[in-house]
Amino acid sequence: MDKWNLFQRFLITENAQISIWEFLINAVIILVLSFILEWTYRKCAKSLSGRRAFAANFFLIAFTTMLIISIVKSSLALSLGLVGALSIVRFRSAIKEPEELAYLFFTIGIGLGFGANQRVVTVVAALILLAVIWGRYLTSKKTRKQNLFLTVSGTGTEKPSLGKIDELVQHVFKASKLVRFDETSDLIEAGFWIEIKSSDDLQQFKNSLTEISPETRVSFVDNNSF
Secondary structure, rough: HHHHHHHHHOOOOOOOOOHHHHHHHHHHHHHHHHHHHHHHHHHHHHOOOOHHHHOOOOOHHHHHHHHHHHHHHHHHHHHHHHHHHHHHHHOOOOOOHHHHHHHHHHHHHHHHHOOOHHHHHHHHHHHHHHHHHHHHHHHOOOOOOOOEEEEEEEEEOOOOHHHHHHHHHHHHHEEEEEEEEEEEEEEEEEEEEEOOOOHHHHHHHHHHHHHHOOOOEEEEEEEEHH
């Protein structure tokens, strides 16, 4: 009978005893870590669009996560209620790149750690991850490559053949892959995924193609924009 009463008391929703000073201390540390993470993302992320707007949500996500965990951690009933509420609300966020998802999990992890009052472990883990991010950024800055979508369009009797285009692409760029090819009696159009080291590769390809067919048009588009 005593075990049953103990189990019932465990399930009863009790007022969570949250120290306001501990909560404020955690909030201040989260604010500092979120700003550091936001600055890191804006400097080190590979995404070229919307970095400022995306990083501005880091503090809100971390603080909200900490608030939820601080409230529900002292009661199993509140925890089960949170699970039920999250099963009703569906979060649909447009994630363009896996890197954005990794930063979101990083932010949520910070909120979870401070919500559980694990300050030391959370700060140490956050600093280690930030050091790894900056280390990889600084070591790869000089050798950073970019993936582009190349489109070659030729018209008229002097349009280049697919063989000449493909040969030139393989000669100039480090890596390439033919993904689209259309040809009619007066038009040829080919699309490639390419990897470049610098913008000089683009100019070299354009100059070489112009020597073969002066009327051929070339366009380069970042593949992340698709």
